[in-house]
Amino acid sequence: xxxxxxxxxxxxxxxxxxxxxxxxxxxxxxxxxxxxxxxxxxxxxxxxxxxxxxxxxxxxxxxxxxxxxxxxxxxxxxxxxxxxxxxxxxxxxxxxxxxxxxxxxxxxxxxxxxxxxxxxxxxxxxxxxxxxxxxxxxxxxxxxxxxxxxxxxxxxxxxxxxxxxxxxxxxxxxxxxxxxxxxxxxxxxxxxxxxxxxxxxxxxxxxxxxxxxxxxxxxxxxxxxxxxxxxxxxxxxxxxxxxxxxxxxxxxxxxxxxxxxxxxxxxxxxxxxxxxxxxxxxxxxxxxxxxxxxxxxxxxx
Numbered sequence: 001x002x003x004x005x006x007x008x009x010x011x012x013x014x015x016x017x018x019x020x021x022x023x024x025x026x027x028x029x030x031x032x033x034x035x036x037x038x039x040x041x042x043x044x045x046x047x048x049x050x051x052x053x054x055x056x057x058x059x060x061x062x063x064x065x066x067x068x069x070x071x072x073x074x075x076x077x078x079x080x081x082x083x084x085x086x087x088x089x090x091x092x093x094x095x096x097x098x099x100x101x102x103x104x105x106x107x108x109x110x111x112x113x114x115x116x117x118x119x120x121x122x123x124x125x126x127x128x129x130x131x132x133x134x135x136x137x138x139x140x141x142x143x144x145x146x147x148x149x150x151x152x153x154x155x156x157x158x159x160x161x162x163x164x165x166x167x168x169x170x171x172x173x174x175x176x177x178x179x180x181x182x183x184x185x186x187x188x189x190x191x192x193x194x195x196x197x198x199x200x201x202x203x204x205x206x207x208x209x210x211x212x213x214x215x216x217x218x219x220x221x222x223x224x225x226x227x228x229x230x231x232x233x234x235x236x237x238x239x240x241x242x243x244x245x246x247x248x249x250x251x252x253x254x255x256x257x258x259x260x261x262x263x264x265x266x267x268x269x270x271x272x273x274x275x276x277x278x279x280x281x282x283x284x285x286x287x288x289x290x291x292x293x294x295x296x297x298x299x300x301x
Contacts, residue, residue, distance in 0.1 A: 004100030004148050007108045013067065015113075015138070016097040018089035020070070025082045029069025034101055037301055038063040038143035060301070063111065063143035065099070070134035072120075079129045083120060090115040090136055099138060100148065109145040109300060113138040142242065144199045146297040151193070154293045155279050157211070157286060158189035187288075189279045193270050196298040200269035202242035203296035209235040211290035213282035215261070220275045223268050227257045233289065241268045270296055 007014050012021040013028065020026040043056025074082045096112035117137035125131065195201045207214040209231025217224040227246065231237055237254060239246050244266040246255040255265075279292040 002148075003098045003110060004108050007100050007102050010102055010104050012100075012102050012108075014098070014100040015115075015136075016089050018085065020067070025072055025074050025078075026086065027071045027073070028067050029071075031065065031067055031101065031103075033063060033065040034145075035103075060143040063140040063145075064116075065111075065113065065138045065140070067136040067138070069132075070136065072131040072134060074129045076127065076129040079126060079131070083131070086120070086134075087118075090118045096141065099140070108148055110148050110297070111140040111145050112142060113140045144197075144201075144299045144301065146201075146299055147197070148297075150295055150297055152293055152295045153191040153193055153277075154291055155189055155191040156187045156288055156291045157279060157281055159187045159286065159288060191277050191279070191292075191294065193275045193277060193294055193296060194298075195270045195272050195275070195296065197300040198272050199299040199301045200271050201296045201299040202240075202266070203270055203294050205239040205241065206293040206295070207231060207237040207239075208289075208291045208293070209233055210285075210287045211281045212285045213259075214285075214290075214292065215259075215280050216292055216294075217278045217280070218268065218270075218275055219278060220271065220273075221269075223263045224261050225263070225265065225268055226259045226261045227254060228259050229254060229257045231290075239265055239268075241265050 001017070004014055006012070006019040009022055012019060013031070014020070020028055037060075039061035041059045041061060043059065044053040045056060046053050072079070072082050072086070093114055096114050099111050099113040100108050102108040115136060116139045117135075119133070119135045121131060121133045123132075193203070205216060205225065207227070210233050212230045213226065213228060214231065214237065215224055215226035225239055227237060229237070235249060237246065237248050238250070244264065246253065246258070246265065248254045277294060281290065
């Protein structure tokens with residue numbers, strides 16, 4: 001199912017497959033840590049011989065979100081089912097699940113989280129089908145929030161247009177007055193990626209063969225990713241810039257093939273705004289079947 005497929009109105013919150021909010025047995029009163037900046041690690045270092053500090057990077061810590069004041073209301077004989085559904089969706093897990101929140105007219109945003117605390121009070125109203133004061137704590141190792149729609153842009157290696165067909169010197173064919181046929185358009189080997197958010201996005205990059213020494217350069221930053229290997233027809237090299245991994249055909253690591261021109265994978269990002277990206281390869285690589293695809297979501301703090 002699509003991520004956040006049940007979120008349709010302000011106040012809707014979807015954790016995995018569980019929807020909370022209007023039209024469900026689960027209502028909530030407050031959501032903290034969602035619109036806040038995550039905690040920050042400050043790399044600034046105090047000056048030893050002067051006032052102030054040497055400016056360092058600010059790196060975001062995991063985002064901790066608390067959904068508080070949860071009210072569970074059902075018919076008296078159905079409260080157990082509602083509690084069980086909540087418990088199933090909020091158990092201890094090794095993997096993160098999508099957490100989608102829509103607060104207002106801006107639409108929903110997405111984070112990947114794990115439940116790190118859960119409180120379900122059992123008081124007098126329980127047998128009547130009413131629980132008040134339940135709460136969930138969620139932790140996202142990636143503190144950024146994302147748009148739901150994954151964007152994708154593709155391009156091939158640079159190639160020239162074939163130009164006009166002179167029909168073996170017989171002259172130009174005007175196709176019965178329809179006009180001249182210049183042939184299929186060439187490729188510039190460039191593409192544009194728009195990050196409409198306010199945080200850097202970490203894209204997934206897929207090189208497809210046949211191609212040798214594939215590379216992609218972010219013209220906006222000058223950062224390049226380049227790999228010294230040959231991809232055959234059907235081969236796919238996937239670069240996960242968020243995780244810093246490089247895998248061939250889904251399993252074999254090829255991180256060691258990065259050339260000296262490459263920046264660390266996790267530093268290659270799409271910053272807010274438009275980025276022009278260039279796909280290149282070894283001079284002898286010109287097969288029109290070779291391509292690169294970039295997948296990303298606009299990212300927000």
